[in-house]
Amino acid sequence: MIxxxxxxxxxxVAGYLHDSSANDWQRDPVLAATLGSSRLVSQPSLSRFFKRLEDxxxxxxxxxxxxxxxxxxxxSGQSRFVLDIDSTHCDTFGNQERSAFNAHYMAYGYHPQVVFDQExxxxxDALMRPGNEYIGKEADKFVETTFSRLSALPQSTSVIIRGDSGFAAPKFYEMCDTHGVDFLVRLKANSKLGKLAETALVDCPPKYEESKCVYHEFKYQAASWGKARRVIICSTHTADELVPWNHAFVVTSLASEAPETLFKTYRQRGNAENQIKELKCGFGFDKTDSSTFARNTARALITGIAYNLVQLFKQLFVSEDRRSTISSLRFSLFHIAGRITWHARRVVIHLASNYVNKNWFSRLMDEVHQLAT
Structure with missing residues (x-):
C-alpha cells in the first residue's frame, strides 16, 4: 500500500494525473530507481489501492x-502566519456519490474547504464536502485543528486569518478568540451597516465629478453576536456616478492598525485564488475520476500532499524564484531529455548536452545529496 x-x-508531482499513466510508466528506470522497486504498479493496481482505502x-x-x-x-522558522480560508468547486460527471448542485457555480460537484498560509x-488543510453545502458551514470546526497545530509549533507564532463574507459567523469569530487568532472577515452589506456608514460621512459629501475614498470605522454588534466588534469601512465614490457612496465592510479583531492598512492586508487574500488554481490545474485537486465520495476525497488529498511537497522543494532548492508554478518547474527540471545507462547496481542519467538548465540542475542535485547525507 505504501x-x-x-x-x-x-x-x-510529475504531472501524470490519470491512473492510466501508471501503465505508461511501469518500465521507467528513473521512477523505479527513485522508488527502489523493479516492479511498478499498473492502472488496475491503482484502482484497487483506492478501493481498499478506509476513513x-x-x-x-x-x-x-x-x-x-x-x-x-x-x-524556515516562520513565526508569522496569515491564513486564507476559502472554498472551491470540483465538477462531477454522472451519478457520483454525494454530488450535488451548487447554485453559485451553476454546476454539480463537490464543494471543499481549504486553508492556505500566504507567505x-x-x-x-482541506475538507471535501458535498456540492450543496454553504461556503462557511462549520468553518469554525474546520479551522480549529489548524489553529491547534500552529500553536504547537516549536517557535512562538502570531496568526491572522482572512475570509470572505461566507465565513462571517459568530461561531467563527469566537473560535478565533478562543485560540488567540486575529481575523479579517468581509461582511455582507445590510441596511443597518449602510446607515451607520452614511451617518459617519454626513460631514464630507463627495463631489459628483471627483473620485473619493474614505476609510473609517465603528463598533457594531449584530443580533447574533455575543459582543460588539470593530468594523472597518472603505467608502468609495466614483466620479460621475449618481450613487454617493459604495461601502465595503470588514469585521476584525485587530485593534491598533489603521483601517486603510487593514484593508490592504485583507485585499491580499486574492492570492488564495492563485493557490487554488495551482492546486487544481497543476495537481488535479478537482479530478473526480471515481464513483464514490471517499475515493474522490482520497485523490484530492493525495494531490494536496503532492502540492505541499513541491512547495517544500521550492523553499529548499528554488531560490531563483519561489513563485515558480509547477508547470515551469516541470518544464525546467522534471521533464527533461536524457539517456539512461546501467553500471552494476547504479543507474546513470546522461543529460542532453544542450540542456539549458544543466548547471542549475547539477547544483540542485548536489544540494539534494548534501541534505540526504
Whole structure:
C-alpha cells in the first residue's frame, strides 16, 4: 500500500494525473530507481489501492498535508502566519456519490474547504464536502485543528486569518478568540451597516465629478453576536456616478492598525485564488475520476500532499524564484531529455548536452545529496 501511495504521489508531482499513466510508466528506470522497486504498479493496481482505502486512511492523508507544511515551518522558522480560508468547486460527471448542485457555480460537484498560509503558499488543510453545502458551514470546526497545530509549533507564532463574507459567523469569530487568532472577515452589506456608514460621512459629501475614498470605522454588534466588534469601512465614490457612496465592510479583531492598512492586508487574500488554481490545474485537486465520495476525497488529498511537497522543494532548492508554478518547474527540471545507462547496481542519467538548465540542475542535485547525507 505504501509503495503504491508513493508512486501515485510522484506521478502527481510529475504531472501524470490519470491512473492510466501508471501503465505508461511501469518500465521507467528513473521512477523505479527513485522508488527502489523493479516492479511498478499498473492502472488496475491503482484502482484497487483506492478501493481498499478506509476513513482512517483519509484522516492520515489530511494529517500528512499538515506534516509536510509543519516540516517547512520548522526548517524556515516562520513565526508569522496569515491564513486564507476559502472554498472551491470540483465538477462531477454522472451519478457520483454525494454530488450535488451548487447554485453559485451553476454546476454539480463537490464543494471543499481549504486553508492556505500566504507567505509559504502551503496548504494547511482541506475538507471535501458535498456540492450543496454553504461556503462557511462549520468553518469554525474546520479551522480549529489548524489553529491547534500552529500553536504547537516549536517557535512562538502570531496568526491572522482572512475570509470572505461566507465565513462571517459568530461561531467563527469566537473560535478565533478562543485560540488567540486575529481575523479579517468581509461582511455582507445590510441596511443597518449602510446607515451607520452614511451617518459617519454626513460631514464630507463627495463631489459628483471627483473620485473619493474614505476609510473609517465603528463598533457594531449584530443580533447574533455575543459582543460588539470593530468594523472597518472603505467608502468609495466614483466620479460621475449618481450613487454617493459604495461601502465595503470588514469585521476584525485587530485593534491598533489603521483601517486603510487593514484593508490592504485583507485585499491580499486574492492570492488564495492563485493557490487554488495551482492546486487544481497543476495537481488535479478537482479530478473526480471515481464513483464514490471517499475515493474522490482520497485523490484530492493525495494531490494536496503532492502540492505541499513541491512547495517544500521550492523553499529548499528554488531560490531563483519561489513563485515558480509547477508547470515551469516541470518544464525546467522534471521533464527533461536524457539517456539512461546501467553500471552494476547504479543507474546513470546522461543529460542532453544542450540542456539549458544543466548547471542549475547539477547544483540542485548536489544540494539534494548534501541534505540526504
Amino acid at each position: 509503495d503504491i501511495f508513493l508512486e501515485k504521489l510522484l506521478l502527481d 482512517a486512511d483519509l484522516d492520515d492523508f489530511r494529517k500528512l498535508i499538515w506534516q509536510v507544511a509543519a516540516l517547512a515551518f520548522r526548517l 509559504s503558499g502551503l496548504l494547511l
